[in-house]
Amino acid sequence: MTHNNFWLKKIEISVSEAEKRTGRNAMNMQETYTAYLIETRSVEHTDGQSVLTDSLWRRYSEFELLRNYLLVYYPHIVVPPLPEKRAEFVWHKLSADNMDPDFVERRRIGLENFLLRIASHPILCRDKIFYLFLTQEGNWKETVNETGFQLKADSRLKALNATFRVKNPDKRFTDLKHYSDELQSVISHLLRVRARVADRLYGVYKVHGNYGRVFSEWSAIEKEMGDGLQSAGHHMDVYASSIDDILEDEEHYADQLKEYLFYAEALRAVCRKHELMQYDLEMAAQDLASKKQQCEELATGTVRTFSLKGMTTKLFGQETPEQREARIKVLEEQINEGEQQLKSKNLEGSMCKKGIQVWTNAKECFSKM
């Protein structure tokens, strides 16, 4: 998964560690944050051995900066998503904590995937800022800001719901945008309900733990039934505590759904940028057409109507590489989604098997009563 045709060498990138740090923020206030270790290795062709070439620490905000930069400089590319900034769609109050070790670990994986996807993208991997992100610890932030990308970021994009009336919308892009909107909506709904489902399931399992205690107390007054009750109670405790691991595993499925959600957002952004571009072009074409018309009128004194439609067809008729890119992205994501579904269903299966095991054990204890 890590092969990369980056400057003719095979490079392996990994986000191998996470560390809690304290420091001072922009307002000179003390803050706690997590730093992630990024290691880059080059693989020698001959013997397959990897040599550590670079290793530096970065925090989440720097990853964000990199992504925002890429979004501006490669507007037609669906830039891979980052893992969540804050834990959302949480089912349990504890997991809303950014410092929670499970959350940090899942974030580490997400950050690694992010870098690997950029590294395997034929265009993005050649970006200098990306290269510097991996290799130049100090001063990197200043270097990025010096590119002035923030100025380039089109403020109009920020108005997400603004409508640009495009005269001849490209159906392929409109369809894609529509699809990504619906997808985002459906997946958000799914994530919200999933969180509630997890919460309820937690409650069901935990209440069973109370059986453990009462069976134990009851067994104290019984003669022949005592042993059976006591050991069954133990199994109830096992059952109640099994839910923590089950739900932790389930979080990975939620993470994958979130990734899909972010990809849909990124896809939508590309469609929007295209829309914007097209709008600009149409405006320009219209402008050009009217100027030409004025020229002609001035020259010949006659008025002619120009076919705007004909002109735009020439401009937008062929599928651009950007459009193709967007569509391939969607397909890839669907393949990934299929894999994710498979994994999650295996998860459900194992949860059922665990349930059967515990209750079969309890049944055996009851039979010995």
Place this chain on the structure above:
Amino acid sequence: MDLILPNGGTPAGTSSPASSSSLLNRLQLDDDIDGETRDLFVIVDDPKKHVCTMETYITYRITTKSTRVEFDLPEYSVRRRYQDFDWLRSKLEESQPTHLIPPLPEKFVVKGVVDRFSEEFVETRRKALDKFLKRITDHPVLSFNEHFNVFLTAKDLNAYKKQGIALLTRMGESVKHVTGGYKLRTRPLEFAAIGDYLDTFALKLGTIDRIAQRIIKEEIEYLVELREYGPVYSTWSALEGELAEPLEGVSACIGNCSTALEELTDDMTEDFLPVLREYILYSDSMKSVLKKRDQVQAEYEAKLEAVALRKEDRPKVPADVEKCQDRMECFNADLKADMERWQNNKRQDFRQLLMGMADKNIQYYEKCLMAWESIIPLLQEKQEAK
């Protein structure tokens, strides 16, 4: 079909009007647990609704088969309603005060909360009434009680009730007249132990009842969320091309799990909770019997003391004090025997109840597992197609 009846078990689904008799025929082939051949079989089935001007109520068919001499015919079939059972129980308490009388399912049902005529409620009640009669049938003394006989055989029970014939046994008559004025100083160790046991037992069952109710509540809330969760996958599936089939499959799968969960909660509500509650009622009535025993002992001790205080020359114990002693000793013996029997039956009943609970949970997980495993090939196909 081989019917294996553990002590007090009921064959399921015996609601057909015709064949109680044939069922009872098969029962005769089984010996009871003590190895003795049974000579009395009773079954409660076939609930029917009766709508009258004044009220609506349910009757149950009681079928009896017996070779005992106390029964004129080998077989009887009568219809009884809940208040008849209630009458029987009161009569038994009255006439056999030294014995533990089995409990009836709760009399009062909050109208509006529970539907008294719903299939589930009627079936739950039927099972409890059947259990009640079977417990009496299994009792070596109670099963010969005159009122019980009449209950099983009389065409017109109401006429019999009205006659008010007091068919009290000697013991019943005498215990009835024990005035409540005597206070026992100390309960003998063995009965104190029984009292303590019953107190703790009822307490623990109460806790288990609350936990079980809580679990059902949580499971229902989980079910509500699942019923929203599944269909979202269908909505998603409508947006997709190749993924449509697997996503639809996931939706159906979650639907199946939801159904399985609903079955589990229904089973627990109908089969588990009522039995638990019956045992709590049972231990309450047993504690009352213990108190009555205390009364009898207190009377005896008081009378004995009175005699001792009179300081008469005659060392002979007067007849009425002897009667008191007799009464007390019989009571103690009956109670001890019943307690032992009760402990054994309780063990069987709880073994069956708790194994049943485990079984239902296992079945739930098996249904879910089957649902999930059935769509894995569907997902794998998609994988391979790529």
